[in-house]
Amino acid sequence: MEEFVQCNVCGKEVKKENGFMKEDFLEVTKEWGYFSNKDIELHSFQICEDCYDKWIATFAIPIKKKKVTEVV
Numbered sequence: 001m002e003e004f005v006q007c008n009v010c011g012k013e014v015k016k017e018n019g020f021m022k023e024d025f026l027e028v029t030k031e032w033g034y035f036s037n038k039d040i041e042l043h044s045f046q047i048c049e050d051c052y053d054k055w056i057a058t059f060a061i062p063i064k065k066k067k068v069t070e071v072v
C-alpha cells in the first residue's frame with residue numbers, strides 16, 4: 001500500500017516507503033479548547049520543508065533552533 005503525506009500549503013506529495021518518509025515535513029495537530037472560538041475542534045495539517053522555511057521567514061520573532069546531536 002502506498003501512503004503519502006500531502007503538504008497543505010503547496011499540495012506536494014511526500015511518499016512513504018517502508019513506513020519511512022522520504023522527506024521530512026512538519027506535522028501539526030491542535031485540539032482547540034473551550035477558550036478558543038473553535039469549540040474543541042481537532043485541527044491537523046502537514047507542511048513540507050520548503051513551505052515551512054517560507055512560513056517561518058514571515059514570523060516576527062525567529063524560531064528557536066538547537067542542534068540535535070543524536071538522531072533517534
Ligand SMILES: [Zn+2]
Pocket residue numbers: 007008009010011012047048049050051052
Ligand atoms: Zn509545501
